[in-house]
Amino acid sequence: MKLVNGGRYIDELQAIDKLQEALNASAPDVTLRLNYLPEPYSVVLQDTGFRIGRKEGIPYELIRDANPTVNWDALIVGQEIQIPSRDALLPADPVPQKRIIVDLQSQWLIAFENKDLRFSWGISSGRETAPTYPGIFQILTHNPKSFGSSYALCSDLGTNCNQWEMFWFMGIYEVVPGLMNGFHGAVRLPNGNLLGGGYTYEPTTFGCIMSLNSRAKELYDWAETGTVVEIVSEEFAPESELGRYALEYISTIDTNYRPIEA
Structure with a gap:
């Protein structure tokens, strides 16, 4: 080493x-x-496991598993916990010439190839009850059609939970074992309607990053396994040169202008 x-x-x-x-x-x-x-982290005022995860760019579930003796309901200021290695989120060989940047604040996606701008469009990320994690991830899976479910679609008794369909799905991190968040296009709900009408205006998904369906397919065809994904937010600043440039670029465009496409 x-x-x-x-x-x-x-x-x-x-x-x-x-x-x-x-x-x-x-x-x-x-x-x-x-x-x-792995790195040590010192708890500060108002920290929770979830907040620490968003600041460090590591899903809380991974931090929790790396600290089995920590009582997450009673964190103490100054308490030291272990932040697991980022390698757990980056298992594939990186694709050096490609990078995807997602800014949760502006709800915008930028992609680069050989440092040149390739894609730029609006997205919808996870809603308040199921937010998308910031951090450094990778494209890990490709499925032209995938399925998801949520307690939000269950009956009052917690039974008869329904599934939705996601088109052009690419997984980037596990929420829990066997359940991934990632990129996708249109989401067909159990009643036949499209989530958000199929458009991308605000955080509406159950944790993933949704693009218009035609654009999601473009991204799906372009981003091979190993492509690095940098998701930034108010809590997690960009760490790469391209990430910082992406935020500068986004600040110059009208992110409220989002053409409706079929």
């Missing part, structure tokens, strides 16, 4: 393997990935 800074390191054996692969293939370039160590 070779330490770099800020809790990051390069796995020397992994780096040697990558270099050998590049030499064998006569490749002109090689990409080495930085890994992350």
Whole structure:
């Protein structure tokens, strides 16, 4: 292991393997990935597990699992907890030339390829009761049609829970084991209607990031597994140069102008 800074390191054996692969293939370039160590976090006033997760860009469920002895209902100012390695959210080899930036504040998506702007459009993220997590993630799965469910669609007795259909779904992180949030297009509800009418005006989803259906397919076809996704918010500032540039770019456009497309 070779330490770099800020809790990051390069796995020397992994780096040697990558270099050998590049030499064998006569490749002109090689990409080495930085890994992350777990980090300590000191609890401050008004912290909850959920708030810590949003500030650190790590879903609360992962932080909870990394701290099995912590009483999350009685956090103490100054108490130290462990923030797990980001590597848990980045299992695939990153795609170096592509990056997706989502700004939860403006409800806008920007995508880059070779540092050039590729996509720019409005999105809808998770509603207040099921917010989308900020953080650094990856495209992990592709499904042209996927299904989801929520207690919000259950009967008063908690039975007869219905499913919705999501088109052009790409998973980026697990909410709980076996249940992923990610990107998708139109959402067909059990009554046959489309969530939000199929449009993207405000946070309306159950945790995912929804684009207009035609645009969701564009993103689906373009973003291969491993593409890095940077979701920023008031709690979690952009960490990459492209993320910071994306916010500057978004500030120059009218994010209220959202053409209605079929």
